[in-house]
Structure formats: C-alpha cells, structure tokens
Amino acid sequence: MPDTPALALTGLSKHFGRPAVDGLDLLVRRGEFYALLGPNGAGKTTTLRMVAGLLAPDAGRIEVMGIDLALEPTAAKRKIAYLPDDPMLYGKLKPYEYLEFVAGLWGIEGAAAEPRARELLAWLDLEQHAHELTEGFSRGMKQKLALAGALIHAPELLILDEPLTGLDAGAARQVKDLLLSHVQQGGTVILTTHILEVAERLAGRIGIIQHGRLIAEGTLDELRAATPGATLEDLFLRLTGPA
Ligand SMILES: Nc1ncnc2c1ncn2[C@@H]1O[C@H](COP(=O)(O)OP(=O)(O)OP(=O)(O)O)[C@@H](O)[C@H]1O
Numbered sequence: 492m493p494d495t496p497a498l499a500l501t502g503l504s505k506h507f508g509r510p511a512v513d514g515l516d517l518l519v520r521r522g523e524f525y526a527l528l529g530p531n532g533a534g535k536t537t538t539l540r541m542v543a544g545l546l547a548p549d550a551g552r553i554e555v556m557g558i559d560l561a562l563e564p565t566a567a568k569r570k571i572a573y574l575p576d577d578p579m580l581y582g583k584l585k586p587y588e589y590l591e592f593v594a595g596l597w598g599i600e601g602a603a604a605e606p607r608a609r610e611l612l613a614w615l616d617l618e619q620h621a622h623e624l625t626e627g628f629s630r631g632m633k634q635k636l637a638l639a640g641a642l643i644h645a646p647e648l649l650i651l652d653e654p655l656t657g658l659d660a661g662a663a664r665q666v667k668d669l670l671l672s673h674v675q676q677g678g679t680v681i682l683t684t685h686i687l688e689v690a691e692r693l694a695g696r697i698g699i700i701q702h703g704r705l706i707a708e709g710t711l712d713e714l715r716a717a718t719p720g721a722t723l724e725d726l727f728l729r730l731t732g733p734a
Pocket residue numbers: 507510511529530531532533534535536537538
C-alpha cells in the first residue's frame with residue numbers, strides 16, 4: 492500500500508530504571524528524509540535500537556512498512572538497514588569479504604552480492620582499499636564500510652545513528668549524496684544527528700525529542716513559523732533548554 496508509512500511508532504516506551512523512551516508516537520512517510528534531533532540522553536539511540544529489533548520495548552508498537560515488528564520480526568527487519576553509532580567490523584576481513592559476509596547473513600550469495608558491493612565501495616571511494624584488512628582503516632573508512640554493509644541487502648528504510656560524526660568533509664559529502672540518492676529513488680531515510688546544519692540542509696521533516704517524547708515536529712519552515720528569523724539552533728536550544 493503506497494499510503495502505508497515507512498515507520499509508525501505508537502506509544503513506544505523503554506525504561507532503564509527511569510524512562511528512556513516514554514510513550515513515543517512517531518510517523519515517517521515513505522520517501523521522506525527525516526531527522527530526529529534531541530539533546531544527549533533524549534532517547535534517540537534507544538528508539539532506533541528498538542526499531543532495528545535489537546532492544547525489546549516495554550510497551551508500544553513498531554510498524555515498518557505496515558509490518559508489525561513484534562509479530563513478523565524477520566519480514567520487518569528485511570525492510571530496514573540500521574547503522575549504529577559504533578558499528579562493529581571484523582578486523583581480519585577485507586572490504587569485499589566483509590560485504591560478502593553481511594550479504595550472506597541476508598541469504599544473498601557472494602556472486603549475487605558482488606555488483607552491489609562494487610557499486611557501494613565505488614560510491615564511498617573505498618575501492619582503492621579493497622585489498623586491505625579493515626583493522627587498518629581509519630574511523631571514517633570504517634564508518635563508510637559499515638554503511639555499505641547496512642545497504643548491501645537493498646533495504647527500503649535506512650535508519651542511521653549519527654552517520655556523519657567523525658567524517659571529513661569529503662567523506663561526509665559522499666555519505667550525504669548516497670542518502671539523498673536513496674530518497675530520490677523512493678527510499679526512506681531516518682537519521683539522528685547533533686549537526687543541526689545536516690538536518691537543516693537534508694531533512695524534509697525534523698522531529699525533536701526530549702525525555703523520550705516528541706516535543707516538536709515539522710518542516711524547517713513549519714518549525715520556524717512561530718519564530719521568524721530563528722535558526723534551527725535557536726529553536727532547538729529554546730525548546731530543549733532549561734525552562
Ligand atoms: N543499556 C542501558 N542501560 C541503562 N540506561 C540506558 C541504556 N541505554 C540507554 N540508557 C539511558 O537511556 C537514556 C536515553 O539514552 P539514549 O542513548 O537513547 O539517548 P540519545 O538521545 O541517543 O543520547 P546521545 O545524543 O547522547 O547519543 C539515557 O538516560 C541513558 O543513560
């Protein structure tokens with residue numbers, strides 16, 4: 492169904508002694524580029540980990556492309572690529588070996604995965620390192636390879652936790668171009684970032700969460716409508732700062 496949201500969260504909650512995510516309702520449409528912002532400890536990573544199926548919610552519902560994650564976890568997870576903020580690679584593997592390994596986890600055979608692996612490594616400018624072990628990679632190179640791994644099974648919904656942190660300007664541009672191209676081809680991107688300029692420039696809609704709840708949401712223009720002339724940083728600090 493084309494009208495089915497890419498992601499629908501209803502009353503999502505997770506407590507670690509105290510609430511980390513607190514009855515969160517969130518709806519992201521197909522084809523959107525959605526930025527989830529919030530101060531440290533707001534519950535962004537906890538939310539994304541629940542959506543990726545890595546953490547069980549205490550309450551609430553997660554639907555990915557209309558598929559209930561609790562009822563059909565495998566089908567829902569197939570639709571998703573999740574890039575954590577601290578991706579794990581296998582140091583003794585070379586890039587193609589790593590991508591082949593990840594493809595295998597999705598049931599894609601090596602030969603079938605190779606054209607996409609080539610395309611992703613070329614796009615992320617990693618081809619010249621194809622014969623090196625990933626243990627010698629810089630942080631940015633590891634980040635880019637982990638992104639390629641997340642994309643190897645051609646998912647519709649990309650969920651990325653701080654994907655641009657630690658990348659130099661060139662690498663950040665490559666990753667941003669890749670994400671924009673995913674959206675141009677009809678895919679959906681949800682990312683968290685502390686780089687407000689990234690949200691300003693890339694996102695169609697922005698959600699701001701604090702204490703595990705959505706406190707503001709809209710396009711940049713909608714968010715700014717109430718306070719003409721304000722930057723996203725002004726708004727963010729006003730909304731999330733001390734009362
Ligand atoms: N495994 C855990 N055990 C205990 N508390 C946790 C755990 N994971 C997260 N928390 C707590 O949940 C709250 C939300 O954390 P979360 O990592 O989701 O925030 P965040 O918005 O991603 O923050 P940041 O911007 O700093 O990455 C914090 O108070 C954090 O201390």
